[in-house]
Amino acid sequence: MLSLLLLLLVLGLTGPGQAENPPEPIPLPTPVDVGTWPEVRVLVHRGNTPVTIRCSEGVQVRESGQEPRALEEIVLVPEAGQVAHWTFSASAPLELEGRTYRGTLEACLEGGTLQVINRVGLEDYLRGVVPRELLSSQFEAVKAQAVLARTYALAHLKGPEARWDVRDDVGHQVYGGVLAEHLVSDRAVRETAGLVLAWEGSLASRVVFHSTCGGCTEGNENVFGTPPVSYLRPIPCLDQAGQPACAASSYSAWTLEASARELGQEVGRSLGKPPLAIRALEIRQTFSSGRVGRLALLLEGGEELELQGDDLRRVLRLRDSSGQVRNLPSTRFLVEPDQEDGKIRLSGSGWGHGVGMCQWGAIGLAREGWRFEEILERYYPGTRVLGIAQAWPGALSPP
Numbered sequence: 284m285l286s287l288l289l290l291l292l293v294l295g296l297t298g299p300g301q302a303e304n305p306p307e308p309i310p311l312p313t314p315v316d317v318g319t320w321p322e323v324r325v326l327v328h329r330g331n332t333p334v335t336i337r338c339s340e341g342v343q344v345r346e347s348g349q350e351p352r353a354l355e356e357i358v359l360v361p362e363a364g365q366v367a368h369w370t371f372s373a374s375a376p377l378e379l380e381g382r383t384y385r386g387t388l389e390a391c392l393e394g395g396t397l398q399v400i401n402r403v404g405l406e407d408y409l410r411g412v413v414p415r416e417l418l419s420s421q422f423e424a425v426k427a428q429a430v431l432a433r434t435y436a437l438a439h440l441k442g443p444e445a446r447w448d449v450r451d452d453v454g455h456q457v458y459g460g461v462l463a464e465h466l467v468s469d470r471a472v473r474e475t476a477g478l479v480l481a482w483e484g485s486l487a488s489r490v491v492f493h494s495t496c497g498g499c500t501e502g503n504e505n506v507f508g509t510p511p512v513s514y515l516r517p518i519p520c521l522d523q524a525g526q527p528a529c530a531a532s533s534y535s536a537w538t539l540e541a542s543a544r545e546l547g548q549e550v551g552r553s554l555g556k557p558p559l560a561i562r563a564l565e566i567r568q569t570f571s572s573g574r575v576g577r578l579a580l581l582l583e584g585g586e587e588l589e590l591q592g593d594d595l596r597r598v599l600r601l602r603d604s605s606g607q608v609r610n611l612p613s614t615r616f617l618v619e620p621d622q623e624d625g626k627i628r629l630s631g632s633g634w635g636h637g638v639g640m641c642q643w644g645a646i647g648l649a650r651e652g653w654r655f656e657e658i659l660e661r662y663y664p665g666t667r668v669l670g671i672a673q674a675w676p677g678a679l680s681p682p
């Protein structure tokens with residue numbers, strides 16, 4: 284009898300009723316000091332004009348085939364036909380054309396083009412990235428951005444066969460070096476040191492983010508045409524009241540307009556074609572997020588031209604409320620029916636491609652008390668915040 288009672292107790296503890304309870308939260312990994320490794324190689328200059336590298340403490344210059352020397356500044360003049368490679372180091376940040384960088388600089392001259400690369404420890408790199416991507420009094424949103432920026436950078440590290448890993452502009456992550464650094468983002472980088480976003484235990488290497496979704500994010504396949512990624516799904520971006528969490532963004536609602544003739548000229552220019560005689564626009568497909576998948580430009584004479592996905596942002600250019608001609612901020616829009624003034628008018632919401640974390644939404648959720656790992660796990664369903672050594676065991680040892 285006693286053994287039967289024990290058996291019932293055991294069944295009761297492990298039965299279906301218990302399984303419905305949420306699992307015990309797994310404690311967040313402790314931030315770890317990853318030192319200066321891994322290092323990120325950032326392309327910070329590319330051109331064919333002279334550049335000056337200097338440091339008030341003196342610059343150690345190493346040039347291929349020559350003895351190292353110490354100078355206060357050096358001017359590199361790209362000459363056609365010259366092939367050269369320099370490395371620059373100093374006991375203080377190095378200056379390059381009014382910008383300042385931690386770590387070392389490398390310059391390569393080839394085919395008359397000079398490339399300058401900043402080799403910088405991952406955490407110092409993030410200090411120059413996070414404030415350029417998201418700086419807010421909502422600290423948990425800044426921490427979420429720090430984890431994302433770290434994950435993104437690690438996912439873009441290339442092997443020794445490549446000269447650099449990332450550019451310093453919107454093509455990758457905007458990086459401003461020491462001049463961009465800010466106390467708030469420095470603290471966010473420090474408090475999340477070594478933390479990354481992981482999918483099934485490995486680095487979530489496809490993370491992307493954007494400014495403002497307008498109320499719902501988008502699946503990667505609908506924007507980039509790439510195979511669906513499990514954690515880049517359309518996610519409602521709503522606050523507790525059911526309103527868009529990104530409503531504080533100045534792009535939460537917008538209107539653009541143009542005459543058919545003006546739009547035809549702009550589309551022609553974007554496509555490298557003569558001006559198009561546009562009669563009207565017709566939306567052919569809208570995704571569940573509210574983004575336009577296919578749009579037809581109906582032309583005089585019965586012809587038409589169909590545009591798809593993110594091409595719409597590149598090709599369509601109309602005037603904003605200040606009269607400035609600009610690209611479509613997002614593909615989440617409606618074509619307003621026939622206008623009395625004959626103009627084509629689009630009203631929409633959002634800024635950016637709409638995939639992954641909505642930065643203004645993260646700020647909105649942080650304001651409601653969400654922690655950075657909760658924000659990330661919401662915008663990237665199925666992911667977890669892990670320590671870099673767990674998500675990528677080889678990351679902490681130099682190759």
Ligand SMILES: [Zn+2]
Pocket residue numbers: 495496497498499520527528529641643644
């Ligand atoms: Zn949003």
